[in-house]
Amino acid sequence: MRKTALFVFIFSVLFFSCSQDSAQVASAESSVIFDYSENPPDMRLSVFVNSESDVRLASKIKIVNKDSGLEWNCDELVKFEDKNKNSWAGCANIVAAFGMKIPAGKYVLTYFDMAGDEDKISFSVDYPENILTLTNKDFPNGFDNSEKKIAVYTKDGVLLYYGKEKKEWENRNSILADYKDAGFIRTCYTLKNDSVICLMPPESLEQQYNNNSEETDA
Numbered sequence: 001m002r003k004t005a006l007f008v009f010i011f012s013v014l015f016f017s018c019s020q021d022s023a024q025v026a027s028a029e030s031s032v033i034f035d036y037s038e039n040p041p042d043m044r045l046s047v048f049v050n051s052e053s054d055v056r057l058a059s060k061i062k063i064v065n066k067d068s069g070l071e072w073n074c075d076e077l078v079k080f081e082d083k084n085k086n087s088w089a090g091c092a093n094i095v096a097a098f099g100m101k102i103p104a105g106k107y108v109l110t111y112f113d114m115a116g117d118e119d120k121i122s123f124s125v126d127y128p129e130n131i132l133t134l135t136n137k138d139f140p141n142g143f144d145n146s147e148k149k150i151a152v153y154t155k156d157g158v159l160l161y162y163g164k165e166k167k168e169w170e171n172r173n174s175i176l177a178d179y180k181d182a183g184f185i186r187t188c189y190t191l192k193n194d195s196v197i198c199l200m201p202p203e204s205l206e207q208q209y210n211n212n213s214e215e216t217d218a
Helices: 002-011 172-178 205-217
Strands: 025-035 042-051 058-065 071-074 078-081 087-094 105-113 118-125 147-154 159-163 182-191 196-199
Touching (some): 025 105, 025 118, 042 118, 182 205
Parallel strands (some): 025 196
Antiparallel strands (some): 042 087, 058 071, 058 105
16 A cells, blocks of 8 residues: 555546547556665556546556566556546556566557557656665765655555645644644655655654654653
8 A cells, every 4th residue: 555655646536537439548657666765775667547538447558668578467457537637547566576677768558448459658767877776865965856755644554645845844743733644754856757756764753753742841
C-alpha cells in the first residue's frame, strides 16, 4: 500500500467515465521512483495511460524497452478518473529483476482490454546517470533543479497529502494540526514534473511530537 499510494495520488483518485468500443489510449505518464530508505536506493517505475475507451474494461498492459528488449506485464491495474474527468489505468510498482536496473530510453506500452483489443503508445524514461550512486545524505544537493515536496501518511501508510510543503507548517507539529491521523512524512525531491522522484527515509511525526512535548514540560 505504501509503495503504490503516492504515485496513484499524483494523478488524483476519483472514478470512471468514457466509453468507446475498442481500446484506445491518448497519452502515457511515467515516473521513475528511487526510494532512499536504503542505500543504494530501491528503484521502480510507475506508468499510467490516459484511456479514451472505457477504462473499466482495461485488462492489462505490456511494457517493452526498445533497446534491451526487457519486458514487463501487469494485469493488476489501478484504474481511476482525475479531476478533469480523464480516465487512467496503469501500474505503480514495476521493478527490474534482482541486480538489474530499469533502463533509460524509449519504451512501447501495449494496452489491452477485456475483449482482446489493443492499442500502443510510446514513452521515454530518463534520469541522472549518478542517481543510483547517491545516498540520502547527498540530498538536497544531489542534483540541480530539483523541486522539494512532501508526502504525509497515516501510521498504516495511507497517503494523506502530496505536494509542496505548506507555508503555515512552521514545524512538524504544525502538520499534525492539519492532519491529526498523520503518522510519518517523507521528503521528496523531484525532477522534470515528477518524472523522477527521490523519496527520503520516513520521519515519524509521533516521535517528534513526543520529543517536543518533553522539552516543553522540562
